[in-house]
Amino acid sequence: MSEEFKVEIVNPEKSFLVKDDVSEVVVPAFEGEMGILKDHISIISFLKPGIIKILSKSGDENYYVEDGIVEFKNNNLSILTSTIFNLADMDKSKQQDLLKQAEEEANKTDINDQSKYLADQKVEVLKTLN
Amino acid sequence: MASLDDLKKRIASVKSTQKITKAMKMVAAAKLRRAQESAEKGRPYSEKMNNVILNLSNGISDKENAPKLLSGTGQEKTHLCVVMTSDRGLCGGFNSNIIKKAKSYFAKILDEGKELKIITVGSKGNDQLKRVYGDKIIENISFKESKNANYFDANKVGQMVIEKFEAGEFDVCTIFYNQFKNVITQIPQAQQIIPLNNDGQESSSEESYEFEPDEDEILSNLLPKNISTQIFKAMLENSASEQGSRMSAMDNATRNAGEMVDKLTIEYNRSRQAAITKELIEIISGAESL
Numbered sequence: 466m467s468e469e470f471k472v473e474i475v476n477p478e479k480s481f482l483v484k485d486d487v488s489e490v491v492v493p494a495f496e497g498e499m500g501i502l503k504d505h506i507s508i509i510s511f512l513k514p515g516i517i518k519i520l521s522k523s524g525d526e527n528y529y530v531e532d533g534i535v536e537f538k539n540n541n542l543s544i545l546t547s548t549i550f551n552l553a554d555m556d557k558s559k560q561q562d563l564l565k566q567a568e569e570e571a572n573k574t575d576i577n578d579q580s581k582y583l584a585d586q587k588v589e590v591l592k593t594l595n
Numbered sequence: 596m597a598s599l600d601d602l603k604k605r606i607a608s609v610k611s612t613q614k615i616t617k618a619m620k621m622v623a624a625a626k627l628r629r630a631q632e633s634a635e636k637g638r639p640y641s642e643k644m645n646n647v648i649l650n651l652s653n654g655i656s657d658k659e660n661a662p663k664l665l666s667g668t669g670q671e672k673t674h675l676c677v678v679m680t681s682d683r684g685l686c687g688g689f690n691s692n693i694i695k696k697a698k699s700y701f702a703k704i705l706d707e708g709k710e711l712k713i714i715t716v717g718s719k720g721n722d723q724l725k726r727v728y729g730d731k732i733i734e735n736i737s738f739k740e741s742k743n744a745n746y747f748d749a750n751k752v753g754q755m756v757i758e759k760f761e762a763g764e765f766d767v768c769t770i771f772y773n774q775f776k777n778v779i780t781q782i783p784q785a786q787q788i789i790p791l792n793n794d795g796q797e798s799s800s801e802e803s804y805e806f807e808p809d810e811d812e813i814l815s816n817l818l819p820k821n822i823s824t825q826i827f828k829a830m831l832e833n834s835a836s837e838q839g840s841r842m843s844a845m846d847n848a849t850r851n852a853g854e855m856v857d858k859l860t861i862e863y864n865r866s867r868q869a870a871i872t873k874e875l876i877e878i879i880s881g882a883e884s885l
Contacts, residue, residue, distance in 0.1 A: 475643060477746040478780060479636035480715055494665050510807040511816050522723055535645050538804075543643055547820070590777060 469541040491518040492525040527552040564591040613852035620845035627838035634831040641828040664818040667790030668764040673710040675765035679772040681721030687844030696783035744830040753823030772829035773836035781836040
């Protein structure tokens with residue numbers, strides 16, 4: 466029996482990625498990284514800034530996301546996100562830009578705890594990329 | 596009857612108008628294709644989002660303490676209307692259709708003695724509404740600089756709406772936009788986004804989900820995003836409708852200009868011939884009298 470399932474990533478502008486030969490997806494869920502394999506129980510969760518790892522026969526792919534929702538049902542994984550970048554396409558200057566933005570956000574004093582936490586996460590993730 | 600010179604000038608001016616409308620039609624057609632594409636590409640996101648929220652709100656354990664964005668503030672005193680129109684004119688009935696729909700809704704609200712607040716998106720709507728409802732408009736946003744509808748802009752509007760909601764400035768929020776059906780038909784829509792109106796929509800699955808973290812927390816994270824998503828959807832539909840409406844309006848204008856040129860040309864030829872005949876008669880009768 467095949468151990469593959471389908472993953473679909475959509476952003477508001479378009480369907481970003483559709484792949485149906487995926488063996489495992491690791492998503493940065495809000496309460497910690499979560500690996501999803503075939504026949505996972507139906508789940509809804511949301512994402513914090515981090516890296517989505519997609520493992521498939523045709524090679525592994527990594528994406529950087531800032532937020533989003535994951536829904537897994539009947540071996541269909543849908544990821545809705547407003548900001549997503551393929552790490553392979555992301556060069557150093559783009560990373561630096563994002564990092565700078567995130568740092569600025571994290572250093573603001575007038576934001577609430579949750580956005581502060583999210584901004585810190587962004588900084589952390591972006592730093593590990595370099 | 597107008598003189599020959601006048602007719603000539605009119606024909607020339609109608610012809611140049613026709614050239615403009617023709618060019619505008621062509622531009623609109625090209626833009627329409629792009630706008631339509633992005634409207635279609637944007638649909639999966641809002642559909643999926645809707646689906647997830649439906650599943651969530653069905654699974655929510657404590658209806659009483661559900662997030663206010665979902666259940667409302669418990670009263671319906673102040674209505675906020677977001678009227679989305681275009682920034683440019685010459686697009687047929689596109690803007691007036693939205694305004695008409697919005698105005699009839701406003702009248703209903705005011706009749707019921709409720710308070711009304713308006714946010715206009717796009718300058719054309721603001722121009723038309725400020726004459727009658729000028730004191731009700733609290734905010735006017737226009738995205739003249741951005742070429743295409745993008746999520747960033749929609750998010751700005753969404754954030755603003757949510758901020759106002761959290762500050763308790765209104766109880767019910769409705770957005771007005773044109774839904775794109777085809778090039779000839781655009782349907783003005785009034786869609787309530789706060790509180791979320793899920794009547795008549797059944798969840799696609801009875802399957803129960805596991806939630807992580809719990810439903811309430813996901814919902815309170817998701818609902819603000821949904822507002823932006825719905826506004827973005829409306830913006831996409833609107834831009835496709837605008838181009839479609841402009842295209843058919845300009846097509847009509849081009850055809851009308853063509854008809855007018857034909858009519859004027861006939862009139863021009865007739866009066867030219869009349870002048871020649873008159874001159875001939877004068878010459879002949881002059882010769883005869885000799």
